[in-house]
Amino acid sequence: xxxxxxxxxxxxxxxxxxxxxxxxxxxxxxxxxxxxxxxxxxxxxxxxxxxxxxxxxxxxxxxxxxxxxxxxxxxxxxxxxxxxxxxxxxxxxxxxxxxxxxxxxxxxxxxxxxxxxxxxxxxxxxxxxxxxxxxxxxxxxxxxxxxxxxxxxxxxxxxxxxxxxxxxxxxxxxxxxxxxxxxxxxxxxx
Amino acid sequence: xxxxxxxxxxxxxxxxxxxxxxxxxxxxxxxxxxxxxxxxxxxxxxxxxxxxxxxxxxxxxxxxxxxxxxxxxxxxxxxxxxxxxxxxxxxxxxxxxxxxxxxxxxxxxxxxxxxxxxxxxxxxxxxxxxxxxxxxxxxxxxxxxxxxxxxxxxxxxxxxxxxxxxxxxxxxxxxxxxxxxxxxxxxxxxxxxxxxxxxxxxxxxxxxxxxxxxxxx
Numbered sequence: 001x002x003x004x005x006x007x008x009x010x011x012x013x014x015x016x017x018x019x020x021x022x023x024x025x026x027x028x029x030x031x032x033x034x035x036x037x038x039x040x041x042x043x044x045x046x047x048x049x050x051x052x053x054x055x056x057x058x059x060x061x062x063x064x065x066x067x068x069x070x071x072x073x074x075x076x077x078x079x080x081x082x083x084x085x086x087x088x089x090x091x092x093x094x095x096x097x098x099x100x101x102x103x104x105x106x107x108x109x110x111x112x113x114x115x116x117x118x119x120x121x122x123x124x125x126x127x128x129x130x131x132x133x134x135x136x137x138x139x140x141x142x143x144x145x146x147x148x149x150x151x152x153x154x155x156x157x158x159x160x161x162x163x164x165x166x167x168x169x170x171x172x173x174x175x176x177x178x179x180x181x182x183x184x185x186x187x188x189x190x
Numbered sequence: 191x192x193x194x195x196x197x198x199x200x201x202x203x204x205x206x207x208x209x210x211x212x213x214x215x216x217x218x219x220x221x222x223x224x225x226x227x228x229x230x231x232x233x234x235x236x237x238x239x240x241x242x243x244x245x246x247x248x249x250x251x252x253x254x255x256x257x258x259x260x261x262x263x264x265x266x267x268x269x270x271x272x273x274x275x276x277x278x279x280x281x282x283x284x285x286x287x288x289x290x291x292x293x294x295x296x297x298x299x300x301x302x303x304x305x306x307x308x309x310x311x312x313x314x315x316x317x318x319x320x321x322x323x324x325x326x327x328x329x330x331x332x333x334x335x336x337x338x339x340x341x342x343x344x345x346x347x348x349x350x351x352x353x354x355x356x357x358x359x360x361x362x363x364x365x366x367x368x369x370x371x372x373x374x375x376x377x378x379x380x381x382x383x384x385x386x387x388x389x390x391x392x393x394x395x396x397x398x399x400x401x402x403x404x405x406x407x
Contacts, residue, residue: 131335131364131365131366131384132335132336132366133333133334133335133336133337133338133364133365133366134335134337134359134360134363134364134365135335135336135364136364150336151336154336155333155336155339155370156333156335156336157333157334157335157336157366157367157368157370158335158366158368159366159368159383159384160384161364161366161384161385161386174368175333175368175369175370177370178336
């Protein structure tokens with residue numbers, strides 16, 4: 001008799017746990033959306049602290065397997081983020097499902113790194129413009145220069161867009177892939 | 191007598207029609223205008239009815255500002271109007287953002303409290319490419335700064351960067367084409383690698399064309 005009660009309550013507890021865990025088995029709505037800025041493994045997201053959903057490198061969209069009921073609360077959280085990002089956001093991160101499937105955009109910001117160097121030999125000559133693709137940086141005098149920051153893992157290719165008056169400048173170490181802050185670009189003008 | 195009364199009637203009639211025409215005292219008048227977004231070059235003219243309006247860009251630093259515009263002559267309550275781009279700047283495409291109850295870019299004055307027709311200008315963008323010679327090895331990768339890259343196959347005689355929706359090469363934007371990865375057994379150099387996008391695609395036959403030349407190591 002005592003055994004039976006124990007068994008029953010265990011079964012009940014199990015059923016309750018399953019219902020709260022699965023949650024979605026009774027639902028009809030999907031939660032998913034676009035993914036941006038994921039270039040490495042390591043992103044794992046959850047809805048309401050439920051099962052893990054890992055987003056692979058280069059993935060551009062996702063869908064949670066578990067369907068959720070209408071008019072229920074959703075709350076997207078990040079269990080882990082890729083090592084090359086400064087952070088990830090879900091938009092909207094929280095809300096109510098209402099009547100329709102929910103679209104939540106996940107975007108991660110890849111860590112930006114410095115791109116710097118030194119100019120020598122200008123000796124007062126003006127007009128030098130350096131560029132990394134569309135990013136133009138006029139350089140007024142000898143010394144350090146700073147290009148716009150570049151995301152970790154992206155390439156860079158710096159060259160002279162405009163030579164200064166009465167001198168020719170060449171770039172050393174102008175091409176590479178960002179693995180860390182870069183400060184060894186040398187521009188020599190003669 | 192008959193003649194006199196006809197004259198009077200005509201004069202009366204004229205006075206009445208003039209008043210209606212001027213829209214004088216009893217009719218509300220409306221300024222046809224709105225806002226222009228993204229205008230970065232001169233040469234834009236807008237048209238409504240018989241009025242043409244030239245609008246010049248306004249910058250804060252190098253960023254184009256939103257520009258309010260207004261045609262000089264007002265129109266009466268109930269007058270149908272349209273606004274159209276008569277001419278875009280050479281380096282931009284300007285369009286009227288759809289308006290009006292049927293989305294047909296026409297409405298009547300008074301349908302909304304004020305007339306506010308948006309015009310959007312987008313700077314033209316083109317593909318970026320050039321010539322390749324002497325390439326026999328595999329693995330050549332060219333980049334345009336940090337925004338774009340292209341792999342070039344052996345025996346190719348030209349290259350073109352993919353057109354990126356998120357990062358197009360706009361007219362007057364700088365480009366710097368460099369070799370990120372040299373092909374196996376060869377060294378490639380880039381001539382005319384740095385420049386500014388013209389109002390056309392950069393190809394192997396453009397002026398100051400980008401030329402990649404590869405030689406065996």
